Amino acid sequence: QQKKVIFSGMQPTGVITIGNYFGALKNWVKLHNEYNCLFCVVDMHSITTRQDPVKLRKSARELLALYIAAGLDPDENLIYYQSHVPEHAELSWILSCFTYMGELNRMTQFKEKSQKSELNLNAGLYTYPILMAADILLFKTDLVPVGNDQKQHLELARDIASRFNGIYGDTFTVPEPYIAKMGARIASLQEPTKKMSKSDENPNAYISLLDEPSVIRKKIKKAVTDSDALIAYTEEKAGIRNLIDIYCLSKDITTDEALEHFQGKGYGELKEQVADALIAELEPIQKRFKEILSDKAYLDGIILKNAESASRLAERVLRKVKKKVGY
Numbered sequence: 658q659q660k661k662v663i664f665s666g667m668q669p670t671g672v673i674t675i676g677n678y679f680g681a682l683k684n685w686v687k688l689h690n691e692y693n694c695l696f697c698v699v700d701m702h703s704i705t706t707r708q709d710p711v712k713l714r715k716s717a718r719e720l721l722a723l724y725i726a727a728g729l730d731p732d733e734n735l736i737y738y739q740s741h742v743p744e745h746a747e748l749s750w751i752l753s754c755f756t757y758m759g760e761l762n763r764m765t766q767f768k769e770k771s772q773k774s775e776l777n778l779n780a781g782l783y784t785y786p787i788l789m790a791a792d793i794l795l796f797k798t799d800l801v802p803v804g805n806d807q808k809q810h811l812e813l814a815r816d817i818a819s820r821f822n823g824i825y826g827d828t829f830t831v832p833e834p835y836i837a838k839m840g841a842r843i844a845s846l847q848e849p850t851k852k853m854s855k856s857d858e859n860p861n862a863y864i865s866l867l868d869e870p871s872v873i874r875k876k877i878k879k880a881v882t883d884s885d886a887l888i889a890y891t892e893e894k895a896g897i898r899n900l901i902d903i904y905c906l907s908k909d910i911t912t913d914e915a916l917e918h919f920q921g922k923g924y925g926e927l928k929e930q931v932a933d934a935l936i937a938e939l940e941p942i943q944k945r946f947k948e949i950l951s952d953k954a955y956l957d958g959i960i961l962k963n964a965e966s967a968s969r970l971a972e973r974v975l976r977k978v979k980k981k982v983g984y
């Protein structure tokens with residue numbers, strides 16, 4: 658029996674956070690034996706907001722290196738830049754002719770963005786969900802790991818696929834959401850009821866995967882807690898709960914084990930040990946990252962080989978689609 662296909666990607670806009678790592682990347686590493694995985698650096702999505710080209714190119718290369726440094730094997734998974742596989746853009750155009758304006762108008766992410774008047778409200782921002790549908794449908798993807806904010810976009814991809822299949826006969830695989838067994842959500846260190854995000858204006862709110870140990874220590878020390886100095890895992894103690902989550906994910910232990918371990922201890926000690934555990938988790942990744950990035954020929958080789966393989970794979974579906982629409 659053929660392995661199911663999983664597609665996922667991240668935008669190369671700034672260095673990813675430990676939220677992206679514990680919530681997505683670290684879980685991806687566990688998938689490649691069971692599935693055929695594609696992990697894309699979705700740089701085409703990034704230009705829906707204005708980017709400095711030098712920074713974008715640097716972030717894209719760093720993100721791809723981080724994928725590998727975190728344990729995604731580029732021989733077992735397809736790891737590539739979206740912009741290197743032109744089939745994404747080609748399919749996106751065709752799919753845009755099978756998507757209704759009304760559907761795009763209903764996308765809550767676009768509605769939220771369009772309410773921020775300072776934003777450059779370009780057509781790419783509006784048709785972004787179509788490009789995402791193309792990303793997924795191009796590879797007969799069965800499963801897509803999605804967070805809550807992308808659920809509606811995946812639903813649209815399913816609708817477009819079904820619509821096309823209804824008109825032309827079986828062409829696309831209709832993708833399903835992949836719900837990870839342990840869906841870790843890391844909160845902001847400064848406003849622990851919000852999610853940690855690399856686009857947060859306050860750099861103390863997030864820890865980037867490439868932060869130096871001293872910076873990690875400093876940010877955790879500054880993390881917002883509460884005034885009752887009791888280590889417990891409850892809704893009201895979002896800051897403490899978040900620190901315990903980071904500790905558990907870094908150590909691969911359960912919440913109960915952590916609570917037992919910290920019984921009777923104070924916040925100062927908790928923070929110190931969370932920082933130690935996180936630094937120990939990230940150090941080998943940061944070391945590998947530096948090695949990978951400094952070996953230009955190795956990284957360029959991987960980028961080229963994977964883009965060619967992804968393109969070959971995409972071409973199979975795209976050829977069928979083109980024939981059906983009458984090219």
Ligand code: ADP
Nearest residue numbers: 667676677680681804841842843852853854855
């Ligand atoms: P960001 O808000 O940092 O820009 P994205 O929206 O680009 O993150 O998300 C990339 C991936 O990381 C998605 O799979 C998303 O679910 C996951 N992710 C992002 N932030 C967090 C977080 N704070 N905790 C857990 N997972 C997260």
Ligand code: NA
Nearest residue numbers: 689692693733
């Ligand atoms: Na695989």
